[in-house]
Amino acid sequence: MYFFHHFILIFCLVFLACSTKKSNSDVNIFRYNESSSITSLDPVFSNNQANIWATNQLFNTLLELDSNLSIQPSIAKDWHVLNNGLTYRFILRDDVYYHNSPCFGQDSTRLVIASDFLYTISRLGDENILSPGTWVLDYLDTDNIYAINDTILEINLTQPFPGLLGLLTMNYFSFVPKEAVDFFGKNFSKNPVGTGPFYFKYWKQNEKLIFLKNKRYFEFESNVRLPYLDGVSISFITQKESVFMNFLLGNFDFVSGLDNSFRDEFLNSEGQLLHKYVDEFELMTTPYLNTEYLGFNLTKSRVDNSPLNSKDFRKALNYSFDRDVMTQYLRNGLVTPANKGFVPDVLMPNSNVKGFFYSPDSVNKFLSKVPNRHERIILNTTQDYLDICEYIQFSASKFGINIDIEISSPAIHRELFSSSQSAFFRASWIGDYPDPENFLALFFSKNKSPFGPNYTHFHNAIYDSLYLESFHVIDNPARLLLFSQMESILIEESVIMPLYYDYVVRLVSKKIKGMSISSMNSLSLKRVRKL
Structure with missing residues (x-):
């Protein structure tokens, strides 16, 4: 703790000596740090929290989980369970567009269609890709998944699986356009094209990752198109002390988890936020x-x-x-x-x-x-x-x-x-x-x-x-x-x-409104506002 307080003093002096006023363009950008390296922005490699949080901003699945872990529509607007739990039929939205990309040629984009899900399944099972998510296919009858038309998808199982809808919310099942994978080849993981509330803009490995607002995103809240933020900026600082110092100085909008060495700096023995931080931060927790x-x-x-x-x-x-x-x-x-x-x-x-x-x-x-x-x-x-x-x-x-x-x-x-x-x-x-x-x-x-x-x-x-x-x-x-x-x-x-x-424990700046927290520890920024 002695070291921690001295680190704060030194860091603040250096920062104040070198800092400049943020530009107006930075005001509506959500900033967080990822101490673990993001290895891929291709959802078939979404096997760790760092990759999942990033791809969650760029892609959508058939369904999603809300903060109460209840199944909610996403690309699928409705679904029916048939044949004693062996058949699931999904009705897809007809207004979901992929992010603009040169892979689509002159049109720059196209609508999502049911057959895109079949392509996602084929990539998960591709032995040349070696996705860590291949195991999710064990629950499906992959030879009997059909795009009945552009907006109706049918998934069949070899045996009932009551947890299927929850399984389908995993990022592995994100909709990906074949055109983008064909166009970018092995570099698709660094040039992702999805349907999410943000689109990929810039990535310098282990330094900075930038997503910008998708102005054609399909979801609305109170007749206002989501997301509210203009973008997301992800840093990659590995030193824990530096991460917390940047958070204290307002350079990050939230931190996830509290390292053992810093816990007593922010929380009392009852797990409550110390009084000196109550006006600056909100402590969010959930099982x-x-x-x-x-x-x-x-x-x-x-x-x-x-x-x-x-x-x-x-x-x-x-x-x-x-x-x-x-x-x-x-x-x-x-x-x-x-x-x-x-x-x-x-x-x-x-x-x-x-x-x-x-x-x-x-x-x-x-x-x-x-x-x-x-x-x-x-x-x-x-x-x-x-x-x-x-x-x-x-x-x-x-x-x-x-x-x-x-x-x-x-x-x-x-x-x-x-x-x-x-x-x-x-x-x-x-x-x-x-x-x-x-x-x-x-x-x-x-x-x-x-x-x-x-x-x-x-x-x-x-x-x-x-x-x-x-x-x-x-x-x-x-x-x-x-x-x-x-x-x-x-x-x-x-x-x-x-x-x-x-x-799940999060410290969130009081400038941030609308951040949700769930038992899956997912990161959804589409409804977040920054004051």
Whole structure:
């Protein structure tokens, strides 16, 4: 904190000495920083938050999610579910134009038509493109998707999937014109042409990215064409201190997330914005579709003959620390303790799943059944989560559980647990779409890593049968009951250590109005105003 305050002083002096008054043309430009590099503006590569936020300004999908995670029309203005959930028929708008581009020749643009969706599907499945989103096609019958005419699209499935509408809101399904891909070739990712509220203007890698207002955008609010902003400017500062200083000085209009080292500078112990910032910024928070957890690789634990191979030992670990205390003091109460299962509360708010809690008696009971309980185990993590892991290490040590912590860079850490080189690891799962199935798929046996996200290598026949059954249940309460049964199996087998359900946290300038926040942590700027 001492360093942080001195950095503020030095930064401000330098800035004030060098700054000049902003031009009027800058006033209605929304500015934010992207600390992670944007690797592509092609939506088929929208597999991380940086790429998703950027492409979300440039492209549209059939449907979109509002701030309550409800399905809303976008390019599709209406839809019907037919044939017992095996056929979805979409009615497309007839007033959606692509951004102006030389790829369209003399006309400069054209209307979106239903066959464009078929082209999007073909790109996702193209082995030469190698999109990280190819997996979304597993839910579709790709040989039976039809453009009945320019405004009617029919999607067929090989088996029912109640979460399909949510899946179709993913950026992977953005409408892309074949003319643009043919015209720009491999450079399409740096010359994107979409239908979104903003169009691409300029990009200097890792320095500046500029989008400008699409004056032909198809959406209106109170008879006013969106968007309200004239443009979006994205910077790429990687030094966290500099990002926050620029925000404090008004050079950025919002920051997403609060780094552990800065949290106490802005928030009190109750997670509220400090009084000195109340007139300048707004703190926006909402539950996030993100579960932070510690995982056990059951295959490696068995091969290593580790105490982690024992379900009783894993249960003892789960009962050995207080999640309420951990989240209050290490995360300022801005997260929810994972005292239930793996799926965040926001997706299963009425779940009666009974998870883990702090219980010394339970720890001692389960440890007494483990002969090799005193053997040392290694917990792999990254620097950002060291405080959480050290808290668990200290708490578990009170019961004679010996944990060594090994820290790696994020890239190396991910390689460790995705390739089964770690028996005990910290991980998180951010929902791809708002459906419990997306979280519980992590423990389906056919999804074992490295070919899928089942990093624990959990295999349970009853769990698998319930997972497959959930696809054929349309009734939502009945489907949630299946998911609760699956969660109970995960708790009984103690496959993971759920830590907390995360929150989306944003600091927003009081000059910004109309910014929404959702549990998907999406960034929608089409309704944002800047005073």
